[in-house]
Amino acid sequence: MPDRKDDVYGDHISHKFNDELMALKSEFLEMGGLVESQVDRAITALVDNDGHLADEVRATDKKVDRMEVDLDEEATLIIARRQPTARDLRLVISVIKMVADLERVGDEAKKIAKFAIKLSEEGQAPRGYVEVRHIANHVLSMLRDALDAFARLDSAQALRIMKEDKRVDEEYQAATRTLLTFMMEDTRNISRCMSVMWILRALERVGDHACNLAENVIFMVEGEDVRHTPVEEAERIVGP
């Protein structure tokens, strides 16, 4: 646990309240780290044709689910016991929402692992892995940065992640077009290319969740809800 003096959630009169908030924060980051490694390992399993690793990813998803339930329970208890206000309230509310996003990212990793097993059983690596690796690296760095922005309460970094989402969407569109070309070249590619399409779709969703995390970080830090608002509005709120 971080030193409470260095933590903005660690300077309440009540030490127990400090401990509860900081435990919530650090356990959320732990879940974030786990989910991030789930996506990373699912992609590695796919690219390396490693069915065993993919099985592990699918099994570990249960742990992610468990953490979601635990974190929700802790957040509920903090509300019941402490009636948090202002930045404390925003932390608790954001964690409740972000935990749901992390759990969904975990589901996407599980989905990718499932396709990795399917594709490895079919033998011969299909085309499109270059695109997958590229988008995976991009969304993984967004996820990492979002968790980092949460840990450091860095709304400027969160804003950069929100802007990244558009680029992921463009890359996803481009990759889809490439795969369509492969399918048109040889209809025997269709089944495998469709699997890769689903993987790309899962990664694009991971990017969306990273973006949701970033929006919640901005709410947590700035106290303003930037969901469904133009980027310019978010820029105004976060400031230079």
Next chain:
Amino acid sequence: MSTMNPAMTREGEMADENRAQEQVEAPAETIIEEGTTVGRPFSDDPKFKLRNVEVFYGQDRAIKNISLDIGRNEVIAFIGPSGCGKSTFLRCLNRMNDSIDICKVKGSLALDDQNIYDSKRDVVELRARVGMVFQKPNPFPKSIYDNVAYGPRIHGLANRKSELDDIVENSLRKAGLWNEVKDRLDATATGMSGGQQQRLCIARAIAVSPEVILMDEPCSALDPIATARVEELISEMSESYTIVIVTHSMQQAARVSNRTAYFHLGHLVEVNETNKVFTSPEHDLTESYITGRFG
């Protein structure tokens, strides 16, 4: 809870309690510029217009250049740590401070654009318009009926017994007490429960048809059920009265008020919509106080 933190032991709790005994100081580096209040201290339709108000107890300046509007039919909550001046400021609004010899009030304080501190002002009339409910229920040692009828009698608000009966019944009804006491109006008021006594005091304040009701920690001596009744009453009364409430319960301020004013060491630091104050306050001191970082 499966992920219970090991630090949360009984010892931790005890350390917690010990620390809560101390008066925790506000962060020293925060400097408040006198006379500046962040947020929305002014109103489009003010009942009270208070400008550059200063209150002295002898040489001590308890209120430091505060300007604030209290809107018509608004519920405004004053919060802040002990000794921040919120009660002192409240007591200026119906000149309750007059009874303290060393207390001096400066600045401009107007109720409906009329100077409250005008030397020709009838203070009794002022206090009939601006009623007050105190922390401890303080019924007169008389019957329930006489407690409510006292004000209307001395102000000559009723010509006949039946008129007085109506005023008593209406006031008790508005205070949510009628059904509990209608069969024992002659019983002595001091025999009632604390919550009933407090609602009786509210009925007594209402009986003289005030425009404003000042409440100085009205629920701090009441149990949660009685508190809920009084809060319910506040929200009902807000339709026809302007209500100023001083409270130490942040949750109460959050529940009952439209605007919240945060006082600190005699300064008015922030006034904002209550919803804003408790989710994203503007001033660091407000934030630190309401989140339990000092107080």
